[in-house]
Amino acid sequence: MTNAGTGILIVDDIVKQFATPDGAVTAIDHISLSVKQGEFLAVIGPSGCGKSTLFNIVGGLVDGYGGKVTVAGDTVTGPHPSIGMVFQEDSAFPWRTVIDNVAFPLELKGIAKRERYARAQHFISMVGLDGFEKRYPSELSGGMRQRVAIARTLASEPKILLMDEPFAALDEQTRLLLGDKVLQIQQQLRQTTLIITHNITEAVQLADRVLVMTYRPGKVKRVIDIDLPRPRSSEIVSSEAFGRYVAQIWADLREEASRGMQDDEKLRAGGRP
Amino acid sequence: MSAVSARRGISEGTLAFFLGFGALVIFLLAVEGLIRAGLINRHIVPMPSQVFGAFERVVLEEDVAGRFRLTFIEALASGAMIAVVGIGSGMLLYRFELWRRATETWIAALASAPTVLMYPLFLVIFGRNAWTIIMMGFAAGVPAVTLKTIEGLVGTRRVFINVGRAFNLTPAQQFTKILLPAALPSIFVGLRLGLIFMLINIVGVEFLINFGGLGQLINDLAERYDLPGTYATIFFVVLVSVCFFVLTERVERWLRPGA
Numbered sequence: 001m002t003n004a005g006t007g008i009l010i011v012d013d014i015v016k017q018f019a020t021p022d023g024a025v026t027a028i029d030h031i032s033l034s035v036k037q038g039e040f041l042a043v044i045g046p047s048g049c050g051k052s053t054l055f056n057i058v059g060g061l062v063d064g065y066g067g068k069v070t071v072a073g074d075t076v077t078g079p080h081p082s083i084g085m086v087f088q089e090d091s092a093f094p095w096r097t098v099i100d101n102v103a104f105p106l107e108l109k110g111i112a113k114r115e116r117y118a119r120a121q122h123f124i125s126m127v128g129l130d131g132f133e134k135r136y137p138s139e140l141s142g143g144m145r146q147r148v149a150i151a152r153t154l155a156s157e158p159k160i161l162l163m164d165e166p167f168a169a170l171d172e173q174t175r176l177l178l179g180d181k182v183l184q185i186q187q188q189l190r191q192t193t194l195i196i197t198h199n200i201t202e203a204v205q206l207a208d209r210v211l212v213m214t215y216r217p218g219k220v221k222r223v224i225d226i227d228l229p230r231p232r233s234s235e236i237v238s239s240e241a242f243g244r245y246v247a248q249i250w251a252d253l254r255e256e257a258s259r260g261m262q263d264d265e266k267l268r269a270g271g272r273p
Numbered sequence: 274m275s276a277v278s279a280r281r282g283i284s285e286g287t288l289a290f291f292l293g294f295g296a297l298v299i300f301l302l303a304v305e306g307l308i309r310a311g312l313i314n315r316h317i318v319p320m321p322s323q324v325f326g327a328f329e330r331v332v333l334e335e336d337v338a339g340r341f342r343l344t345f346i347e348a349l350a351s352g353a354m355i356a357v358v359g360i361g362s363g364m365l366l367y368r369f370e371l372w373r374r375a376t377e378t379w380i381a382a383l384a385s386a387p388t389v390l391m392y393p394l395f396l397v398i399f400g401r402n403a404w405t406i407i408m409m410g411f412a413a414g415v416p417a418v419t420l421k422t423i424e425g426l427v428g429t430r431r432v433f434i435n436v437g438r439a440f441n442l443t444p445a446q447q448f449t450k451i452l453l454p455a456a457l458p459s460i461f462v463g464l465r466l467g468l469i470f471m472l473i474n475i476v477g478v479e480f481l482i483n484f485g486g487l488g489q490l491i492n493d494l495a496e497r498y499d500l501p502g503t504y505a506t507i508f509f510v511v512l513v514s515v516c517f518f519v520l521t522e523r524v525e526r527w528l529r530p531g532a
Contacts, residue, residue, distance in 0.1 A: 059439060061435060061438060061439070078441075079438050079439050079440070079441050081441060083439075084439070085436075085439040087432050087435060087436065089430070089431075089432040091432045091433065091435075091436050093433065093436075093451075093454070093455075094531065095454040095455070095457065095529055095531060096531075097531070104440070104450075108440060108442065108446065108450075136531035137531075138531065153439075156440065
Protein backbone atom coordinates (compact mmCIF):
# COMPACT_ATOMS: atom_id res chain seq x y z
CA MET A 1 0.00 0.00 0.00
CA THR A 2 1.38 3.41 -0.97
CA ASN A 3 0.44 6.42 1.14
CA ALA A 4 -3.15 5.27 1.01
CA GLY A 5 -3.54 4.98 4.77
CA THR A 6 -6.60 3.40 6.32
CA GLY A 7 -10.26 4.12 5.75
CA ILE A 8 -13.48 2.66 4.45
CA LEU A 9 -12.48 3.66 0.94
CA ILE A 10 -8.87 3.20 -0.10
CA VAL A 11 -7.49 4.22 -3.47
CA ASP A 12 -4.04 2.74 -3.68
CA ASP A 13 -1.44 3.79 -6.22
CA ILE A 14 -3.78 4.16 -9.18
CA VAL A 15 -2.24 4.62 -12.62
CA LYS A 16 -4.42 4.97 -15.70
CA GLN A 17 -3.21 5.44 -19.25
CA PHE A 18 -5.21 6.02 -22.40
CA ALA A 19 -4.03 5.01 -25.86
CA THR A 20 -4.02 7.89 -28.37
CA PRO A 21 -2.72 8.11 -31.95
CA ASP A 22 0.32 9.93 -30.50
CA GLY A 23 1.01 7.18 -27.98
CA ALA A 24 -0.11 6.43 -24.44
CA VAL A 25 -1.25 9.37 -22.33
CA THR A 26 -1.11 9.06 -18.57
CA ALA A 27 -4.33 10.43 -17.13
CA ILE A 28 -3.70 9.42 -13.51
CA ASP A 29 -0.23 8.94 -12.12
CA HIS A 30 0.13 6.99 -8.88
CA ILE A 31 -2.75 8.50 -6.94
CA SER A 32 -3.43 7.22 -3.45
CA LEU A 33 -6.02 8.42 -1.00
CA SER A 34 -8.25 7.15 1.73
CA VAL A 35 -11.61 8.26 3.05
CA LYS A 36 -12.55 7.54 6.64
CA GLN A 37 -16.00 6.46 7.78
CA GLY A 38 -18.30 9.49 7.83
CA GLU A 39 -15.69 11.73 6.22
CA PHE A 40 -16.33 14.16 3.36
CA LEU A 41 -13.41 14.33 0.95
CA ALA A 42 -13.33 16.69 -2.02
CA VAL A 43 -11.02 16.06 -4.95
CA ILE A 44 -10.31 19.23 -6.86
CA GLY A 45 -8.25 19.88 -9.94
CA PRO A 46 -8.21 21.79 -13.20
CA SER A 47 -10.06 20.55 -16.29
CA GLY A 48 -8.26 17.60 -17.87
CA CYS A 49 -6.48 16.46 -14.69
CA GLY A 50 -8.23 13.09 -14.65
CA LYS A 51 -10.84 13.81 -11.95
CA SER A 52 -13.64 12.11 -13.83
CA THR A 53 -11.37 9.20 -14.71
CA LEU A 54 -10.68 8.80 -10.99
CA PHE A 55 -14.46 8.93 -10.33
CA ASN A 56 -15.06 6.20 -12.91
CA ILE A 57 -12.28 4.03 -11.48
CA VAL A 58 -13.53 4.34 -7.89
CA GLY A 59 -17.07 3.69 -9.12
CA GLY A 60 -15.92 0.56 -10.96
CA LEU A 61 -17.05 1.88 -14.34
CA VAL A 62 -13.63 1.51 -16.00
CA ASP A 63 -10.99 -1.13 -15.81
CA GLY A 64 -7.51 -1.53 -17.23
CA TYR A 65 -5.70 0.51 -14.61
CA GLY A 66 -2.82 -0.10 -12.24
CA GLY A 67 -3.30 -0.10 -8.48
CA LYS A 68 -6.26 -1.05 -6.38
CA VAL A 69 -9.47 0.39 -4.97
CA THR A 70 -10.98 -1.21 -1.88
CA VAL A 71 -14.21 -0.60 0.00
CA ALA A 72 -14.14 -1.88 3.58
CA GLY A 73 -11.36 -4.26 2.52
CA ASP A 74 -13.23 -5.54 -0.52
CA THR A 75 -11.44 -4.93 -3.83
CA VAL A 76 -13.50 -3.00 -6.39
CA THR A 77 -13.59 -4.92 -9.67
CA GLY A 78 -16.75 -3.36 -11.07
CA PRO A 79 -19.69 -1.28 -9.78
CA HIS A 80 -19.72 -2.03 -6.04
CA PRO A 81 -22.97 -2.31 -4.09
CA SER A 82 -21.48 -0.21 -1.29
CA ILE A 83 -20.80 2.74 -3.59
CA GLY A 84 -23.60 5.03 -4.71
CA MET A 85 -22.84 7.31 -7.62
CA VAL A 86 -24.22 10.73 -8.52
CA PHE A 87 -23.25 11.90 -11.98
CA GLN A 88 -22.46 15.33 -13.35
CA GLU A 89 -25.06 15.07 -16.11
CA ASP A 90 -28.78 15.16 -15.51
CA SER A 91 -29.49 11.50 -14.75
CA ALA A 92 -33.06 11.47 -13.42
CA PHE A 93 -34.99 9.07 -15.66
CA PRO A 94 -37.43 11.21 -17.66
CA TRP A 95 -39.89 8.31 -18.03
CA ARG A 96 -40.34 7.93 -14.26
CA THR A 97 -41.98 10.20 -11.72
CA VAL A 98 -39.90 11.59 -8.87
CA ILE A 99 -41.04 8.85 -6.50
CA ASP A 100 -40.47 6.12 -9.07
CA ASN A 101 -37.01 7.50 -9.77
CA VAL A 102 -36.11 7.49 -6.08
CA ALA A 103 -37.68 4.06 -5.55
CA PHE A 104 -35.71 2.63 -8.48
CA PRO A 105 -32.93 0.92 -6.44
CA LEU A 106 -35.58 -0.45 -4.05
CA GLU A 107 -37.55 -1.84 -6.98
CA LEU A 108 -34.38 -3.63 -8.13
CA LYS A 109 -34.15 -5.23 -4.69
CA GLY A 110 -37.69 -6.58 -5.13
CA ILE A 111 -39.18 -4.53 -2.29
CA ALA A 112 -42.99 -4.34 -2.40
CA LYS A 113 -44.47 -1.17 -3.89
CA ARG A 114 -46.02 0.16 -0.68
CA GLU A 115 -42.80 -0.24 1.30
CA ARG A 116 -40.52 1.12 -1.40
CA TYR A 117 -42.72 4.18 -1.81
CA ALA A 118 -42.62 4.78 1.96
CA ARG A 119 -38.84 4.49 1.95
CA ALA A 120 -38.51 6.63 -1.18
CA GLN A 121 -40.69 9.28 0.47
CA HIS A 122 -38.19 9.51 3.31
CA PHE A 123 -35.36 10.35 0.91
CA ILE A 124 -37.56 12.72 -1.11
CA SER A 125 -38.24 14.63 2.11
CA MET A 126 -34.54 14.57 2.92
CA VAL A 127 -33.67 16.39 -0.33
CA GLY A 128 -36.61 18.78 0.11
CA LEU A 129 -38.83 17.61 -2.71
CA ASP A 130 -42.02 16.98 -0.73
CA GLY A 131 -45.05 17.61 -2.90
CA PHE A 132 -43.25 16.76 -6.13
CA GLU A 133 -43.54 12.96 -5.86
CA LYS A 134 -45.85 12.56 -8.84
CA ARG A 135 -44.05 15.04 -11.06
CA TYR A 136 -41.89 14.02 -13.99
CA PRO A 137 -38.31 15.34 -14.32
CA SER A 138 -39.36 17.49 -17.29
CA GLU A 139 -41.54 19.46 -14.85
CA LEU A 140 -38.64 20.18 -12.49
CA SER A 141 -35.71 22.61 -12.51
CA GLY A 142 -32.12 21.43 -13.05
CA GLY A 143 -31.40 21.70 -9.31
CA MET A 144 -34.49 19.68 -8.43
CA ARG A 145 -33.60 16.99 -10.96
CA GLN A 146 -30.15 16.72 -9.43
CA ARG A 147 -31.75 16.34 -6.00
CA VAL A 148 -33.84 13.49 -7.43
CA ALA A 149 -30.62 11.82 -8.56
CA ILE A 150 -29.08 12.31 -5.10
CA ALA A 151 -32.19 10.93 -3.36
CA ARG A 152 -32.21 7.93 -5.71
CA THR A 153 -28.60 7.16 -4.87
CA LEU A 154 -29.21 7.64 -1.14
CA ALA A 155 -32.20 5.27 -1.36
CA SER A 156 -29.78 2.48 -2.23
CA GLU A 157 -28.20 3.19 1.18
CA PRO A 158 -24.61 3.13 -0.01
CA LYS A 159 -21.71 3.07 2.43
CA ILE A 160 -19.93 5.60 0.23
CA LEU A 161 -21.52 8.39 -1.76
CA LEU A 162 -19.47 9.24 -4.82
CA MET A 163 -20.35 12.45 -6.64
CA ASP A 164 -18.86 13.76 -9.87
CA GLU A 165 -19.34 17.53 -10.11
CA PRO A 166 -23.02 17.12 -9.23
CA PHE A 167 -23.75 20.85 -9.33
CA ALA A 168 -21.60 21.74 -12.36
CA ALA A 169 -24.58 22.55 -14.56
CA LEU A 170 -26.27 24.77 -11.97
CA ASP A 171 -25.99 28.49 -11.27
CA GLU A 172 -23.93 29.71 -8.31
CA GLN A 173 -26.85 30.44 -5.97
CA THR A 174 -28.50 27.09 -6.60
CA ARG A 175 -25.13 25.44 -6.18
CA LEU A 176 -24.65 27.03 -2.72
CA LEU A 177 -28.17 26.11 -1.62
CA LEU A 178 -27.79 22.54 -2.82
CA GLY A 179 -24.47 22.47 -0.99
CA ASP A 180 -26.45 23.28 2.16
CA LYS A 181 -28.77 20.38 1.40
CA VAL A 182 -25.84 18.00 0.91
CA LEU A 183 -24.33 19.21 4.21
CA GLN A 184 -27.62 18.56 6.02
CA ILE A 185 -27.83 15.06 4.55
CA GLN A 186 -24.24 14.31 5.42
CA GLN A 187 -24.86 15.55 8.96
CA GLN A 188 -28.00 13.45 9.25
CA LEU A 189 -26.67 10.22 7.78
CA ARG A 190 -22.99 10.56 8.65
CA GLN A 191 -22.56 9.60 5.03
CA THR A 192 -19.02 8.92 3.82
CA THR A 193 -18.71 11.07 0.72
CA LEU A 194 -16.18 11.60 -2.03
CA ILE A 195 -16.96 14.53 -4.27
CA ILE A 196 -15.12 15.39 -7.47
CA THR A 197 -15.25 19.09 -8.30
CA HIS A 198 -13.46 21.91 -10.01
CA ASN A 199 -15.17 24.50 -7.81
CA ILE A 200 -13.03 25.71 -4.90
CA THR A 201 -15.93 27.29 -2.99
CA GLU A 202 -17.92 24.08 -3.22
CA ALA A 203 -14.96 21.99 -2.05
CA VAL A 204 -14.29 24.19 1.01
CA GLN A 205 -17.99 24.58 1.83
CA LEU A 206 -18.59 20.83 1.90
CA ALA A 207 -15.44 18.92 2.71
CA ASP A 208 -13.44 17.86 5.74
CA ARG A 209 -10.39 17.52 3.51
CA VAL A 210 -9.60 18.76 0.03
CA LEU A 211 -7.25 16.83 -2.22
CA VAL A 212 -5.73 19.06 -4.89
CA MET A 213 -4.70 17.34 -8.12
CA THR A 214 -2.06 18.46 -10.61
CA TYR A 215 -2.81 19.05 -14.25
CA ARG A 216 -2.06 16.12 -16.60
CA PRO A 217 -0.86 13.64 -15.53
CA GLY A 218 -3.12 13.80 -12.49
CA LYS A 219 -1.18 13.42 -9.26
CA VAL A 220 -1.88 14.40 -5.68
CA LYS A 221 -0.43 17.88 -5.24
CA ARG A 222 -1.58 18.54 -1.70
CA VAL A 223 -4.20 17.48 0.81
CA ILE A 224 -5.65 20.31 2.90
CA ASP A 225 -7.63 19.75 6.10
CA ILE A 226 -10.62 22.08 6.27
CA ASP A 227 -10.92 22.99 9.88
CA LEU A 228 -14.24 24.80 9.70
CA PRO A 229 -16.96 24.16 12.29
CA ARG A 230 -19.79 21.73 11.63
CA PRO A 231 -22.70 21.81 11.18
CA ARG A 232 -21.99 24.16 8.30
CA SER A 233 -24.15 26.06 5.90
CA SER A 234 -23.54 28.29 2.91
CA GLU A 235 -23.20 31.22 5.33
CA ILE A 236 -19.70 29.99 5.99
CA VAL A 237 -18.56 31.36 2.64
CA SER A 238 -18.48 34.87 4.12
CA SER A 239 -16.11 33.92 6.96
CA GLU A 240 -12.48 34.92 7.02
CA ALA A 241 -11.27 31.34 7.53
CA PHE A 242 -13.24 30.24 4.48
CA GLY A 243 -11.53 32.90 2.40
CA ARG A 244 -8.12 31.77 3.60
CA TYR A 245 -8.81 28.17 2.56
CA VAL A 246 -10.07 29.30 -0.84
CA ALA A 247 -6.93 31.41 -1.33
CA GLN A 248 -4.69 28.55 -0.25
CA ILE A 249 -6.31 26.10 -2.66
CA TRP A 250 -6.31 28.63 -5.48
CA ALA A 251 -2.58 29.18 -4.94
CA ASP A 252 -2.09 25.45 -5.53
CA LEU A 253 -4.52 25.25 -8.39
CA ARG A 254 -3.52 28.39 -10.25
CA GLU A 255 -0.28 26.99 -11.66
CA GLU A 256 -2.04 23.76 -12.70
CA ALA A 257 -4.99 25.56 -14.28
CA SER A 258 -2.57 27.82 -16.13
CA ARG A 259 -0.72 24.80 -17.55
CA GLY A 260 -4.00 23.35 -18.62
CA MET A 261 -5.02 26.54 -20.37
CA GLN A 262 -1.70 26.75 -22.22
CA ASP A 263 -2.06 23.14 -23.37
CA ASP A 264 -5.57 23.84 -24.56
CA GLU A 265 -4.45 26.90 -26.52
CA LYS A 266 -1.61 24.91 -28.13
CA LEU A 267 -4.07 22.19 -29.07
CA ARG A 268 -6.44 24.69 -30.65
CA ALA A 269 -3.53 26.29 -32.53
CA GLY A 270 -2.88 22.86 -34.07
CA GLY A 271 0.17 21.86 -32.01
CA ARG A 272 0.60 19.05 -29.55
CA PRO A 273 0.03 19.77 -25.88
CA MET B 274 -53.43 27.56 -20.91
CA SER B 275 -53.55 30.90 -22.69
CA ALA B 276 -55.07 33.92 -20.96
CA VAL B 277 -58.13 34.04 -23.23
CA SER B 278 -59.01 30.35 -22.97
CA ALA B 279 -58.30 30.35 -19.24
CA ARG B 280 -60.73 33.24 -18.72
CA ARG B 281 -63.46 31.41 -20.59
CA GLY B 282 -62.76 28.08 -18.91
CA ILE B 283 -61.87 26.28 -22.18
CA SER B 284 -58.97 23.84 -22.12
CA GLU B 285 -56.21 24.26 -24.71
CA GLY B 286 -57.01 20.82 -26.11
CA THR B 287 -60.64 21.80 -26.77
CA LEU B 288 -59.54 25.09 -28.25
CA ALA B 289 -57.07 23.31 -30.54
CA PHE B 290 -59.77 20.88 -31.67
CA PHE B 291 -62.21 23.65 -32.56
CA LEU B 292 -59.46 25.67 -34.20
CA GLY B 293 -58.48 22.69 -36.37
CA PHE B 294 -62.09 21.83 -37.17
CA GLY B 295 -62.88 25.46 -37.95
CA ALA B 296 -59.89 25.72 -40.27
CA LEU B 297 -61.09 22.59 -42.13
CA VAL B 298 -64.60 23.99 -42.51
CA ILE B 299 -63.21 27.29 -43.80
CA PHE B 300 -60.99 25.41 -46.25
CA LEU B 301 -63.92 23.36 -47.57
CA LEU B 302 -66.08 26.46 -47.87
CA ALA B 303 -63.28 28.19 -49.78
CA VAL B 304 -62.96 25.22 -52.16
CA GLU B 305 -66.74 25.19 -52.64
CA GLY B 306 -66.67 28.89 -53.43
CA LEU B 307 -63.74 28.62 -55.85
CA ILE B 308 -65.42 25.73 -57.72
CA ARG B 309 -68.74 27.61 -57.93
CA ALA B 310 -66.84 30.66 -59.17
CA GLY B 311 -65.26 28.51 -61.89
CA LEU B 312 -61.73 29.03 -60.61
CA ILE B 313 -61.33 25.28 -59.97
CA ASN B 314 -62.49 22.78 -62.60
CA ARG B 315 -65.52 20.95 -61.17
CA HIS B 316 -64.78 17.95 -63.43
CA ILE B 317 -61.48 17.42 -61.60
CA VAL B 318 -62.40 18.44 -58.05
CA PRO B 319 -65.97 17.80 -56.89
CA MET B 320 -67.71 20.36 -54.71
CA PRO B 321 -67.48 19.50 -50.99
CA SER B 322 -71.30 19.72 -50.84
CA GLN B 323 -71.46 16.98 -53.54
CA VAL B 324 -68.97 14.87 -51.57
CA PHE B 325 -71.14 15.19 -48.44
CA GLY B 326 -74.14 14.26 -50.53
CA ALA B 327 -72.36 11.13 -51.76
CA PHE B 328 -71.76 9.75 -48.25
CA GLU B 329 -75.23 8.22 -47.87
CA ARG B 330 -75.02 6.59 -51.31
CA VAL B 331 -71.53 5.21 -50.70
CA VAL B 332 -72.50 3.84 -47.30
CA LEU B 333 -75.77 2.26 -48.43
CA GLU B 334 -74.88 1.06 -51.91
CA GLU B 335 -71.15 0.32 -51.79
CA ASP B 336 -70.86 -1.59 -48.50
CA VAL B 337 -68.39 0.88 -47.03
CA ALA B 338 -68.70 -0.69 -43.57
CA GLY B 339 -67.55 -4.08 -44.86
CA ARG B 340 -64.76 -2.55 -46.91
CA PHE B 341 -63.71 -0.35 -43.99
CA ARG B 342 -63.60 -3.46 -41.80
CA LEU B 343 -61.46 -5.35 -44.32
CA THR B 344 -58.99 -2.49 -44.77
CA PHE B 345 -58.88 -1.96 -41.00
CA ILE B 346 -58.20 -5.66 -40.29
CA GLU B 347 -55.52 -5.81 -42.98
CA ALA B 348 -53.91 -2.70 -41.47
CA LEU B 349 -54.22 -4.09 -37.95
CA ALA B 350 -52.55 -7.38 -38.93
CA SER B 351 -49.86 -5.55 -40.84
CA GLY B 352 -49.35 -3.00 -38.05
CA ALA B 353 -49.00 -5.73 -35.41
CA MET B 354 -46.40 -7.50 -37.54
CA ILE B 355 -44.56 -4.23 -38.14
CA ALA B 356 -44.43 -3.50 -34.40
CA VAL B 357 -43.27 -6.99 -33.42
CA VAL B 358 -40.76 -7.53 -36.25
CA GLY B 359 -39.61 -3.91 -36.51
CA ILE B 360 -38.94 -3.43 -32.79
CA GLY B 361 -37.56 -6.97 -32.46
CA SER B 362 -35.18 -6.63 -35.39
CA GLY B 363 -34.10 -3.18 -34.17
CA MET B 364 -33.24 -4.68 -30.79
CA LEU B 365 -31.30 -7.54 -32.35
CA LEU B 366 -29.38 -5.25 -34.67
CA TYR B 367 -28.56 -2.99 -31.71
CA ARG B 368 -27.26 -6.01 -29.83
CA PHE B 369 -25.14 -7.32 -32.74
CA GLU B 370 -23.20 -4.33 -33.94
CA LEU B 371 -21.49 -6.06 -36.86
CA TRP B 372 -24.86 -7.06 -38.29
CA ARG B 373 -26.13 -3.55 -37.71
CA ARG B 374 -23.26 -2.04 -39.64
CA ALA B 375 -23.69 -4.62 -42.37
CA THR B 376 -27.41 -4.03 -42.86
CA GLU B 377 -28.34 -0.52 -41.74
CA THR B 378 -27.73 1.08 -45.15
CA TRP B 379 -29.78 -1.60 -46.87
CA ILE B 380 -32.66 -1.16 -44.47
CA ALA B 381 -32.54 2.61 -45.02
CA ALA B 382 -32.59 2.01 -48.77
CA LEU B 383 -35.58 -0.32 -48.38
CA ALA B 384 -37.39 2.30 -46.26
CA SER B 385 -37.18 4.81 -49.09
CA ALA B 386 -37.85 2.32 -51.91
CA PRO B 387 -41.25 2.35 -53.69
CA THR B 388 -42.09 -1.16 -52.48
CA VAL B 389 -45.63 -0.84 -53.81
CA LEU B 390 -44.19 -1.53 -57.25
CA MET B 391 -43.24 -5.00 -56.07
CA TYR B 392 -46.88 -6.09 -55.88
CA PRO B 393 -46.61 -8.56 -58.81
CA LEU B 394 -43.93 -10.45 -56.90
CA PHE B 395 -46.09 -10.53 -53.76
CA LEU B 396 -49.05 -11.71 -55.85
CA VAL B 397 -46.94 -14.61 -57.09
CA ILE B 398 -45.77 -15.48 -53.58
CA PHE B 399 -49.01 -15.04 -51.59
CA GLY B 400 -51.69 -15.23 -54.28
CA ARG B 401 -54.52 -12.77 -54.89
CA ASN B 402 -55.74 -12.58 -51.32
CA ALA B 403 -55.52 -10.41 -48.20
CA TRP B 404 -52.08 -11.78 -47.34
CA THR B 405 -50.54 -10.05 -50.34
CA ILE B 406 -51.96 -6.76 -49.07
CA ILE B 407 -50.93 -7.40 -45.46
CA MET B 408 -47.40 -8.36 -46.46
CA MET B 409 -47.03 -5.38 -48.77
CA GLY B 410 -48.08 -3.09 -45.92
CA PHE B 411 -45.66 -4.90 -43.65
CA ALA B 412 -42.76 -4.61 -46.13
CA ALA B 413 -43.37 -0.89 -46.50
CA GLY B 414 -43.65 -0.12 -42.81
CA VAL B 415 -41.12 -2.35 -41.09
CA PRO B 416 -37.85 -0.65 -42.17
CA ALA B 417 -38.81 2.67 -40.54
CA VAL B 418 -39.61 0.95 -37.23
CA THR B 419 -36.38 -1.06 -37.32
CA LEU B 420 -34.28 2.03 -38.04
CA LYS B 421 -35.93 4.22 -35.42
CA THR B 422 -35.65 1.42 -32.82
CA ILE B 423 -31.93 1.17 -33.49
CA GLU B 424 -31.63 4.96 -33.38
CA GLY B 425 -33.44 5.14 -30.05
CA LEU B 426 -31.35 2.40 -28.46
CA VAL B 427 -28.04 3.72 -29.79
CA GLY B 428 -29.00 7.26 -28.76
CA THR B 429 -29.67 6.33 -25.12
CA ARG B 430 -27.75 8.84 -23.02
CA ARG B 431 -24.53 7.40 -21.65
CA VAL B 432 -25.34 8.66 -18.16
CA PHE B 433 -28.53 6.54 -17.97
CA ILE B 434 -26.51 3.45 -18.89
CA ASN B 435 -23.93 4.38 -16.25
CA VAL B 436 -26.68 4.79 -13.64
CA GLY B 437 -27.82 1.27 -14.50
CA ARG B 438 -24.26 0.00 -14.21
CA ALA B 439 -23.79 1.82 -10.90
CA PHE B 440 -26.87 -0.02 -9.57
CA ASN B 441 -25.44 -3.33 -10.80
CA LEU B 442 -28.26 -4.02 -13.24
CA THR B 443 -28.16 -7.33 -15.09
CA PRO B 444 -28.05 -7.05 -18.91
CA ALA B 445 -31.78 -7.93 -19.01
CA GLN B 446 -32.61 -5.26 -16.41
CA GLN B 447 -30.39 -2.76 -18.21
CA PHE B 448 -32.43 -3.43 -21.33
CA THR B 449 -35.93 -3.41 -19.87
CA LYS B 450 -35.45 -0.67 -17.27
CA ILE B 451 -33.07 1.72 -19.07
CA LEU B 452 -32.56 1.14 -22.78
CA LEU B 453 -36.12 0.36 -23.78
CA PRO B 454 -37.83 3.21 -21.88
CA ALA B 455 -35.15 5.63 -23.12
CA ALA B 456 -35.69 4.46 -26.71
CA LEU B 457 -39.50 4.59 -26.60
CA PRO B 458 -39.88 8.14 -27.98
CA SER B 459 -37.84 7.19 -31.03
CA ILE B 460 -39.62 3.83 -31.38
CA PHE B 461 -42.99 5.59 -31.47
CA VAL B 462 -41.74 7.99 -34.14
CA GLY B 463 -40.78 4.88 -36.12
CA LEU B 464 -44.19 3.30 -35.52
CA ARG B 465 -45.98 6.41 -36.77
CA LEU B 466 -43.81 6.54 -39.89
CA GLY B 467 -44.26 2.80 -40.40
CA LEU B 468 -48.05 3.13 -40.10
CA ILE B 469 -48.10 5.91 -42.68
CA PHE B 470 -46.09 3.84 -45.18
CA MET B 471 -48.18 0.76 -44.37
CA LEU B 472 -51.54 2.47 -44.95
CA ILE B 473 -50.39 4.03 -48.21
CA ASN B 474 -49.32 0.61 -49.44
CA ILE B 475 -52.38 -1.27 -48.21
CA VAL B 476 -54.84 1.08 -49.89
CA GLY B 477 -52.55 1.36 -52.93
CA VAL B 478 -52.36 -2.41 -53.37
CA GLU B 479 -56.10 -2.79 -52.81
CA PHE B 480 -56.49 -0.24 -55.59
CA LEU B 481 -54.00 -1.99 -57.86
CA ILE B 482 -55.02 -5.63 -57.50
CA ASN B 483 -58.73 -4.88 -57.25
CA PHE B 484 -59.13 -7.39 -54.44
CA GLY B 485 -61.33 -5.61 -51.93
CA GLY B 486 -61.38 -2.98 -49.22
CA LEU B 487 -61.53 0.79 -49.55
CA GLY B 488 -58.76 0.90 -52.17
CA GLN B 489 -60.80 -1.25 -54.53
CA LEU B 490 -63.86 0.94 -54.01
CA ILE B 491 -61.83 4.06 -54.85
CA ASN B 492 -60.69 2.30 -58.02
CA ASP B 493 -64.27 1.30 -58.95
CA LEU B 494 -65.71 4.75 -58.30
CA ALA B 495 -62.88 6.49 -60.15
CA GLU B 496 -63.42 4.19 -63.13
CA ARG B 497 -67.12 5.12 -63.03
CA TYR B 498 -66.03 8.76 -62.90
CA ASP B 499 -67.96 9.14 -59.65
CA LEU B 500 -65.74 11.85 -58.22
CA PRO B 501 -67.93 12.77 -55.21
CA GLY B 502 -68.12 9.04 -54.29
CA THR B 503 -64.34 8.68 -54.73
CA TYR B 504 -63.64 11.57 -52.38
CA ALA B 505 -66.23 10.33 -49.89
CA THR B 506 -64.43 6.96 -49.83
CA ILE B 507 -61.09 8.70 -49.37
CA PHE B 508 -62.63 10.17 -46.22
CA PHE B 509 -63.03 6.62 -44.89
CA VAL B 510 -59.38 5.87 -45.72
CA VAL B 511 -58.47 8.92 -43.64
CA LEU B 512 -60.71 7.53 -40.90
CA VAL B 513 -58.70 4.27 -40.85
CA SER B 514 -55.56 6.36 -40.52
CA VAL B 515 -57.09 8.41 -37.69
CA CYS B 516 -58.09 5.20 -35.86
CA PHE B 517 -54.51 3.93 -36.01
CA PHE B 518 -53.01 7.20 -34.90
CA VAL B 519 -55.40 7.46 -31.96
CA LEU B 520 -54.59 3.87 -31.02
CA THR B 521 -50.83 4.56 -31.24
CA GLU B 522 -51.21 7.70 -29.15
CA ARG B 523 -53.16 5.80 -26.49
CA VAL B 524 -50.51 3.07 -26.32
CA GLU B 525 -47.77 5.70 -26.13
CA ARG B 526 -49.53 7.55 -23.31
CA TRP B 527 -49.91 4.28 -21.45
CA LEU B 528 -46.24 3.37 -21.89
CA ARG B 529 -44.89 6.91 -21.53
CA PRO B 530 -47.24 8.64 -19.11
CA GLY B 531 -44.88 11.60 -18.65
CA ALA B 532 -44.52 12.31 -22.36
